[in-house]
Amino acid sequence: MKIITIVGARPQFVKAAVVSRAIAEYNSYQPTQIIQEIIVHTGQHFDTKMSDVFFEQMNIPLPHYNLDINSLSHGAMTGKMLEEIEKVLLHEEPEWVLVYGDTNSTIAGALAAKKLHIKVAHVEAGLRSFNMRMPEEINRILTDRISDVLFCPTQTAMDNLSKEGYEAMGIKRVQCGDVMYDAALYYTEQSTRPVGVDSNTVPFVLATIHRQENTDDKGKLTSIFEALKEISQNQKVILPLHPRTIKKLDGFGIMVNNNIKILEPVGYFEMIWLLSNCVCVITDSGGLQKEAFFFKKPCITVREETEWIELVEHGVNFIAGSDQKRIVQLFDQLGEKNIDFEVNLYGSGNTGKIIVNTLVH
Incomplete structure (x- = not known):
């Protein structure tokens, strides 16, 4: 199975590191490599300190494609990403496109895949600020609506999708926990x-x-x-x-x-x-x-x-x-203030495994 992972901004590199590690672990238990991950970096964060350093530090596989798209208006950036990601998808022919969060890279990757009838999985789905003036809010709502699997980090995210009628849309929703919590647990000792x-x-x-x-x-x-x-x-x-x-x-x-x-x-x-x-x-x-x-x-x-x-x-x-x-x-x-940090809000630190197992099965 081939998965195209779309990243472009600092938080997405961290999230992708969690899932890439879970893919590698899954493959290590198989007689042959069952999942091939192709990473596409849109270039949305182009500064070396905000981009390349994350791949180096976190041992994320280097991107197979770097589209180098940045410093444009929202419309121009998203349109250029859509055009270039489509070329990659036509060449690679993946079963899944995996997108993260709520950036222009997220919506561009989801749109490019959906128009080619390639399945889309959205990690960090169901989040809502209820502020439609935010570009991120538009990106996350549209990405959720055209995805095939929605990986929700919290019960609040699941509830948001229920209120929007997703139970009747035939889109699979999974409350999986938060990939960022996985990352925090895994990388703390390397601070x-x-x-x-x-x-x-x-x-x-x-x-x-x-x-x-x-x-x-x-x-x-x-x-x-x-x-x-x-x-x-x-x-x-x-x-x-x-x-x-x-x-x-x-x-x-x-x-x-x-x-x-x-x-x-x-x-x-x-x-x-x-x-x-x-x-x-x-x-x-x-x-x-x-x-x-x-x-x-x-x-x-x-x-x-x-x-x-x-x-x-x-x-x-x-x-x-x-x-x-x-x-x-x-x-x-x-x-x-008497603040309680012991409440479990974001899963148990196995979100990456849940995402990979869901996509496989």
């Missing part, structure tokens, strides 16, 4: 202190800001960074920063003080170290909200909503939006 961070930096707040709804809005970006500057007066802040966000800060004339340490984008092992050693996380990332939970750290989300509603319901994630006063207030209150 590495990032360059530029020394023992004097601990303790610190880990922050990441990259989402377009924040970075493209001067008012929101200013408010978030004013909150970080206020917090940094009493607690150091480490901020691995996307090159695009740095350009926005420069363009808007937003200054950063010395208590906020800006790092270049870090690899997954460095991010694990930061998560393990921080006191809390402030982020607009979807994946980092979960990873904070995996490493038993409270999270303040600088968005108006989250796909991971179960984290909010269990009192480990707090929605702040971009309001400076709200962000600082939530941070100041963290020490007063």
Whole structure:
């Protein structure tokens, strides 16, 4: 059986590493190799530190195809990906196309496969922010609708699909747990202190800001960074920063003080170290909200909503939006909260195996 895996962004490399390892393990127990995986990297994250380093660090098989598609508008990027992925699928003729998450690479891979009548499996299906202004929300809804198997990380995701009528659509839904939890368990021992961070930096707040709804809005970006500057007066802040966000800060004339340490984008092992050693996380990332939970750290989300509603319901994630006063207030209150990180929300760490066994059978 041949599977084409489509990846293009940092979180997808981590997720793909889990499933690739499960495929290799499955094949090791077979008399002949029963699954052939072909990895297609769209090039959506083209910076070496945000792309190649993940393949090197995590022992992911190198991509068989690198489409080098980036730095385009949503429409142009998705259209170009659709065109180039279609060529790969026509040449390789796979039984399955496996897509992850909610990026332009995700929807392009799913559309290209479906139009060629190739089966589509969507990992991290059923997530909803209920904000149709988010490009990611559009991508995930459309990908779910045209997939043949939906791998849902949580009961919340399964419930979302039920409410949308998926039980009557003939699309297989599997509550499999979260591949990111598999990765966190597997790679924790390989964590590495990032360059530029020394023992004097601990303790610190880990922050990441990259989402377009924040970075493209001067008012929101200013408010978030004013909150970080206020917090940094009493607690150091480490901020691995996307090159695009740095350009926005420069363009808007937003200054950063010395208590906020800006790092270049870090690899997954460095991010694990930061998560393990921080006191809390402030982020607009979807994946980092979960990873904070995996490493038993409270999270303040600088968005108006989250796909991971179960984290909010269990009192480990707090929605702040971009309001400076709200962000600082939530941070100041963290020490007063009795947070339970022992609840099982994301499976038992065997999600990769469940995905592979489902596709085979």
